[in-house]
Amino acid sequence: MTTTSATQQRGEQATDKNAMRPFQVNVPEAELTELRRRINATKWPERETVTDASQGVQLATIQALARYWATEYDWRKIEAKMNALPQFITEIDGLDIHFIHVRSKHENALPLIVTHGWPDSIIEQMKIIDPLTNPTAHGGSASDAFHLVIPSMPGYGYSGKPTTPGWDVPHIARAWVVLMKRLGYTKFVAQGGDWGAGIVDMMGVQAPPELLGIHTNLPGIFPVDIDKAALSGAPAPSGLSADEKVAYDRLQFVYQKGIAYGYQMGLRPQTLYGIADSPVGLAAYFLDHDARSYELISRVFGGESEGLTRDDILDNITITWLTNTALSGARLYWENWGKLGYFNVKGVSIPVAVSVFPDELYPAPRSWAERAYPKLIHYNKVEKGGHFAAWEQPHLFSEEVRAGFRPLRK
Amino acid sequence: MTATSATQQRTEQATDTNAIRPFHVNVPEADLADLRRRLAATRWPDKETVSDESQGVQLAKLQELVRYWGTDYDWRKAEAKLNAFPQFKTTIDGLDIHFIHVRSRQPNALPLVITHGWPGSVFEQIKLIGPLTDPTKYGGRAEDAFDVVIPSLPGFGFSARPTEAGWGLERIGRGWDVLMKRLGYARYVAQGGDWGAGVVQAMGRQAPAGLLGIHTNLPAAVTNDVGAALGGGPAPAGLSERERAAIDDLRAYLQNGGLAYLVMMGARPQAVGYGLTDSPAGLAGWMLVHGGFDKWSFGKDPKQLPTKDDVLDNFTLYWLTNTAASSARIYWENRGRDLISAAAQKTDEISVPVAITVFPDEVFRAQERWARRAFRNLIYFHDADRGGHFAMWEHPELFAAELRAAFRSLRDAL
Numbered sequence: 001m002t003t004t005s006a007t008q009q010r011g012e013q014a015t016d017k018n019a020m021r022p023f024q025v026n027v028p029e030a031e032l033t034e035l036r037r038r039i040n041a042t043k044w045p046e047r048e049t050v051t052d053a054s055q056g057v058q059l060a061t062i063q064a065l066a067r068y069w070a071t072e073y074d075w076r077k078i079e080a081k082m083n084a085l086p087q088f089i090t091e092i093d094g095l096d097i098h099f100i101h102v103r104s105k106h107e108n109a110l111p112l113i114v115t116h117g118w119p120d121s122i123i124e125q126m127k128i129i130d131p132l133t134n135p136t137a138h139g140g141s142a143s144d145a146f147h148l149v150i151p152s153m154p155g156y157g158y159s160g161k162p163t164t165p166g167w168d169v170p171h172i173a174r175a176w177v178v179l180m181k182r183l184g185y186t187k188f189v190a191q192g193g194d195w196g197a198g199i200v201d202m203m204g205v206q207a208p209p210e211l212l213g214i215h216t217n218l219p220g221i222f223p224v225d226i227d228k229a230a231l232s233g234a235p236a237p238s239g240l241s242a243d244e245k246v247a248y249d250r251l252q253f254v255y256q257k258g259i260a261y262g263y264q265m266g267l268r269p270q271t272l273y274g275i276a277d278s279p280v281g282l283a284a285y286f287l288d289h290d291a292r293s294y295e296l297i298s299r300v301f302g303g304e305s306e307g308l309t310r311d312d313i314l315d316n317i318t319i320t321w322l323t324n325t326a327l328s329g330a331r332l333y334w335e336n337w338g339k340l341g342y343f344n345v346k347g348v349s350i351p352v353a354v355s356v357f358p359d360e361l362y363p364a365p366r367s368w369a370e371r372a373y374p375k376l377i378h379y380n381k382v383e384k385g386g387h388f389a390a391w392e393q394p395h396l397f398s399e400e401v402r403a404g405f406r407p408l409r410k
Numbered sequence: 411m412t413a414t415s416a417t418q419q420r421t422e423q424a425t426d427t428n429a430i431r432p433f434h435v436n437v438p439e440a441d442l443a444d445l446r447r448r449l450a451a452t453r454w455p456d457k458e459t460v461s462d463e464s465q466g467v468q469l470a471k472l473q474e475l476v477r478y479w480g481t482d483y484d485w486r487k488a489e490a491k492l493n494a495f496p497q498f499k500t501t502i503d504g505l506d507i508h509f510i511h512v513r514s515r516q517p518n519a520l521p522l523v524i525t526h527g528w529p530g531s532v533f534e535q536i537k538l539i540g541p542l543t544d545p546t547k548y549g550g551r552a553e554d555a556f557d558v559v560i561p562s563l564p565g566f567g568f569s570a571r572p573t574e575a576g577w578g579l580e581r582i583g584r585g586w587d588v589l590m591k592r593l594g595y596a597r598y599v600a601q602g603g604d605w606g607a608g609v610v611q612a613m614g615r616q617a618p619a620g621l622l623g624i625h626t627n628l629p630a631a632v633t634n635d636v637g638a639a640l641g642g643g644p645a646p647a648g649l650s651e652r653e654r655a656a657i658d659d660l661r662a663y664l665q666n667g668g669l670a671y672l673v674m675m676g677a678r679p680q681a682v683g684y685g686l687t688d689s690p691a692g693l694a695g696w697m698l699v700h701g702g703f704d705k706w707s708f709g710k711d712p713k714q715l716p717t718k719d720d721v722l723d724n725f726t727l728y729w730l731t732n733t734a735a736s737s738a739r740i741y742w743e744n745r746g747r748d749l750i751s752a753a754a755q756k757t758d759e760i761s762v763p764v765a766i767t768v769f770p771d772e773v774f775r776a777q778e779r780w781a782r783r784a785f786r787n788l789i790y791f792h793d794a795d796r797g798g799h800f801a802m803w804e805h806p807e808l809f810a811a812e813l814r815a816a817f818r819s820l821r822d823a824l
Contacts, residue, residue, distance in 0.1 A: 045734065048680050055742055260681070273689065274693065276692075281688050
């Protein structure tokens with residue numbers, strides 16, 4: 001009996017709290033009409049007073065996005081893509097968790113749970129599903145196949161919204177182990193970037209016996225004193241190698257200029273009523289994640305064609321709008337404020353694979369990766385890609401995940 | 411010839427860039443209908459996951475306020491409040507500046523320019539106009555009268571929104587001197603709290619001819635040693651209990667996220683600006699997180715000032731003038747220059763007389779010893795017995811009495 005058929009049987013037992021209920025997305029047409037109405041009725045501010053992105057998302061970019069969103073964009077396409085995949089909801093610790101679960105046809109596939117971050121959703125992972133579960137169709141070998149589980153984080157997408165505090169990173173990390181075991185996986189690996197990276201790092205710290213290893217594309221590698229120095233705005237400490245100096249400078253830029261939204265959501269998520277009420281407000285807030293991905297997105301809405309498409313970007317914003325999860329998602333920052341650093345070393349003892357994408361917030365140096373992860377089984381600098389690597393460079397990303405976990409396969 | 415009659419003559423000379431044009435507020439009914447429609451159509455997030463304000467303004471409180479805003483609240487009353495005073499616009503440094511200008515009937519009134527901050531507006535000062543210009547009616551003396559000028563900051567209210575960068579505190583300070591001189595005032599004083607404090611301190615550094623002194627209720631009195639203690643360093647030696655409490659309270663406020671909005675607007679005014687421009691509930695939710703509203707009862711206490719209508723007058727002004735993003739940009743323009751830090755505000759360059767009133771519920775309670783080190787020419791320092799960040803809005807008569815006392819010694823120079 002496969003896990004999936006087990007799932008479907010369980011779905012019929014309503015009294016079973018561990019039930020896996022099959023799930024399909026079907027947004028009422030009225031909600032899509034209302035979304036378009038709001039976009040068309042947007043009240044705009046004046047243009048920024050500078051000629052660059054230093055004040056945040058530029059008016060021309062967001063207006064181009066809004067125009068496309070209200071006229072050409074078609075939610076039903078991504079809805080169909082999602083519904084072509086097996087999706088489920090199961091309750092963990094009192095909260096409904098939505099996930100995609102695709103089993104490979106290859107027998108010895110390695111179970112893998114992949115976690116998105118902010119401002120993301122499962123949309124970020126849609127393009128890696130087939131390469132990872134069906135590698136032979138994408139230039140890989142059958143021995144590289146994965147069974148893939150892609151959950152929506154608590155408060156994101158079609159997962160439930162927590163009504164009480166406590167869904168912090170360690171809690172989510174424990175819940176993912178519950179989820180994998182409930183699916184019948186006794187040995188598995190985990191992958192993440194952004195908050196997903198924080199979650200897989202934490203799973204690595206918790207080191208449940210079922211977890212063979214993790215892969216991260218936003219590794220927490222900064223030594224604690226270095227992380228503190230960057231936060232304080234101090235010049236680079238002496239004795240750093242060239243790679244370490246680059247990472248330090250980039251991290252300092254993030255802290256000084258790039259992560260205001262992190263402070264806002266970490267400290268006062270409930271001030272963001274405007275992004276729950278205004279689709280354009282939400283889109284602008286989501287576009288402002290980091291300088292390089294914003295540049296990429298503005299090039300895409302400027303008509304250039306690269307990693308992400310206009311539809312990709314709007315699929316992610318639209319799922320957040322339709323599920324009204326802007327604030328419940330923002331609360332993840334509040335839950336973790338002051339508890340864990342984002343980018344510092346956490347004490348992971350299990351095997352770790354690291355992929356470094358050049359346009360990520362910082363390029364993690366090998367020296368610090370080796371110190372942060374004593375069992376570093378893979379470290380590679382990829383030639384192209386940024387913060388949303390799985391979304392933007394799915395082929396390269398899938399190759400990295402295959403290579404990263406290869407040493408753990410028996 | 412009075413400044414006002416000069417004004418009216420100039421208005422007729424359209425080619426005069428120094429013209430002072432009379433101004434009345436008259437918002438189209440369609441704008442008000444659109445606001446009500448948006449308020450009624452607000453899409454709300456889920457409730458906060460805590461039972462206090464630690465995540466921001468609580469859903470139920472904001473919903474109640476928005477319900478009132480969209481139904482019973484009447485902007486026309488606010489408009490009448492503004493239009494009851496002489497208002498003007500004039501172009502300064504290429505930008506239209508809106509201001510209220512009320513001359514006292516007392517012949518020796520002291521000219522005073524008062525500057526609001528964020529998330530405030532000229533509505534903060536309206537109740538101050540009577541006591542300042544007509545003191546005998548409010549228990550004051552004729553010789554304490556002021557001629558009052560209350561401008562809207564660039565990008566705020568009915569002032570124009572800058573289209574280019576550069577309207578920081580210095581430029582605004584210079585602009586206010588132009589304004590006062592254009593009104594015919596050769597000698598005057600200046601007052602401000604919040605960003606207004608930054609403006610009057612800039613004026614203090616610039617020391618234009620005729621600026622007799624400044625009064626601030628948010629002085630940059632955090633000296634370097636106090637700043638180090640706020641940052642977690644050792645406390646300065648010999649602190650009194652009051653001084654220690656002032657540091658501890660401000661430190662707790664900062665650690666608990668009191669300035670999250672400031673970080674956001676300083677770094678990315680456009681990122682939040684779109685949502686605030688498009689959602690009136692979002693605008694209110696964003697502004698109510700300011701520490702100045704910490705003790706505000708949302709109108710539950712009918713005797714408390716500002717009233718629910720007062721606060722909504724202010725939010726509605728931001729909404730109708732579409733100034734959420736342009737006003738947020740004042741943080742970006744002045745980013746990295748802590749408003750209460752003596753070093754960041756270069757208080758050692760201020761030689762004009764400085765008067766300070768400290769209100770007990772202000773986020774930062776400046777202490778006299780620190781203020782004396784920060785401001786070399788401190789002529790007045792007083793701890794008021796009540797009031798907070800929006801002191802003039804909360805206690806206009808008390809605030810007026812402070813300004814009379816603070817500037818009394820400067821009147822001889824008139």
